[in-house]
Amino acid sequence: MEYFIQQLINGVTLGSIYGLIAIGYTMVYGIIGMINFAHGDIFMISAFIALIGLLVLFGAGITWLPLVLIVVLILSMFLTAAWGWVVERIAYRPLRGSFRLAPLISAIGMSLFLQNFVQIAQGARIKPLPPVVSGGFILMDSGDFTVNLSYLQIVIVVLTLVLMTGFSLLISKTALGRQQRACEQDRTMAALVGINVDRTISLTFVIGAALASVAGLMFLLYYGVIDFFIGFLAGIKAFTAAVLGGIGSLPGAMLGGLLIGLIETFWSAYFTIEYKDVAAFSILVLVLIFRPTGLLGQPEVEKV
């Protein structure tokens, strides 16, 4: 029982990280209908920016942790958002309105480019970071197994919840959210009623990148090691999460992220850790066979 609860906590933490990345995929897919393959690498870059930020601040002698974390978080959100904007500007905007596969190939190219760019700029070796946030609560202690809830896990889950709430409000209540939903439904009509479609799409990328940067910082703090290749696996997991939840649906992305996190954690805990990716993908296939639009996705209406 204790073991189960511990895995549940770990799974929810991992799921939060996946969910935050998945939002970027699902939003971009919703608005321009493309898989933004470079999104995982944006996440990777954000983890590197966070790492560099932490090292610079610690190097400068600033060690009061809340300040450091907030500064790094904000810095990394801005810089990552800039990366997201630039990627959209270079690789996707010129391809707006061209056929379906063109932006996908461009995105795969961008993903390769970013990976290798960071590899050259930062080196190929893994970057270990000693634990920055340590400590936690002991929830249960049965003698031979203790259930730990670390402060970091609390921060991750709470921050994710806050961001999700804020983000849902942004989409449902603000002018930007309305513009975005309008573009999602029909870009030509949105342009006709005076919405700046290019700007809205850019902002979608910026928001997606900013959320991914939060995930990047948390990933760095939680696992303590990053390298230039983390974006690939985290990216396809998050995309799987977005598809599982129903691509284009924001609550779906969150739910999918949680599910993928839980499946992976429980599979590693009770079965074999080597096949955890197989488990995640197999469940995706099973869900898609019975619900072809994902768990919370809207069924696509076919028009002739």
Next chain:
Amino acid sequence: MSVLNSEKLPPILKDSVITGLITLVLAVPIVGLPTINATEGLQIEPRWSVVIWMVSAVFLGRLVLNFWWHREQTSSSSTILLNTPFLQSLQQLLKFIIPIGVLFALILPTMPFASRYVMDVAILVITYIMLGWGLNIVVGLAGLLDLGYVAFYAIGAYSYALLANYFDWSFWICLPLAGVFAAISGILLGFPVLRLRGDYLAIVTLGFGEIIRVILLNWYEFTGGPDGISGIPRPSFFGLEFKRSSEGTFSSFFGLDYSSMHRIIFLYYLILALALLTNFITLRLRKLPVGRAWEALREDEIACRSLGINPTNTKLTAFAIGATFGGLAGSFFATRQGFISPESFTFIESAVILAIVVLGGMGSQIGVVLASVVLIGGTELFRELEEYRMLAFGALMVGIMVWKPRGLLAHREPTIRIKTEGSS
């Protein structure tokens, strides 16, 4: 520069300065502050000179581009004028290029510059051409987005390697079997997932590719895990092996002096034959009802269904035939390398093959050839700069797409395109 109006200069300059500033913002952390793995933990060693170089390069590049775009705009609107006659003459030219290309491929080994290195690159390029043609059936003709094509390549390679190692069967028996295995796995995968549309299919195939790789990596007893399989037998020429020995070898039978090039040239002709077979079968299939059905399905699935075409079966045939060619290419890869490991079958490979198909122009057989030569041969030039190779590769993919979104040789290029905002 006389075409340049004086009032145009400030916006151009402003744009370039902004681009430079953005580059500065992006480059400062990632390039300017590299983390160095030192014994006492990670250290940061600033290197501002590289950042300054990058920013100035981007600024100047943007400036030049801006001037160029400006001149294009003011000089003439020649795009539509160019389109029709230019394309027609290109079509005329293509008729001659195909036989010349095949002829060139046939006599390549006899050329004086055909060194070992050139032949190796040629074999690599033709392998990718074959894979591209195989995937072209799935993506270009049937319009199914497959991001896990490398799985079939892996299945073909491992089928041959395992059959040859466990049963000691020859390459010529294993080759068709590898194709059959790949086709079966294609059908097994395709049957449940081909009902999914577009991008759902993409992610499931991507997942399938990863699953195959993870299984190969972890099923240690059977596949050798990360160590892979080594000592895969080389193919023989009608039972004559390519070895340095006096009895029953290729060189002794034909009374030639032994040369390691014999095997390379044999492999070259082998892959050339396999690739041409792929092309021939594809071209033939396109004329059959099933080929027509693929292309119809790509254009409009609903219309197809109302005309009585079974979409699932039609897609399955495309998937299985595409997989077969992937498997054949895989078993060639295994016999050429003599060693395979899961390392060779990562997602990047799938992405490269898909890029070849799309960059060449979907559905265009010649486009695949052109894209393979440009991408594989082109990045081979960067071989010495190992780590910059994939960087250039990624940049090339983005660049070609932005420059020609429909691929280098679009099969269905409309003669005049009406520019609409936002329509897809």
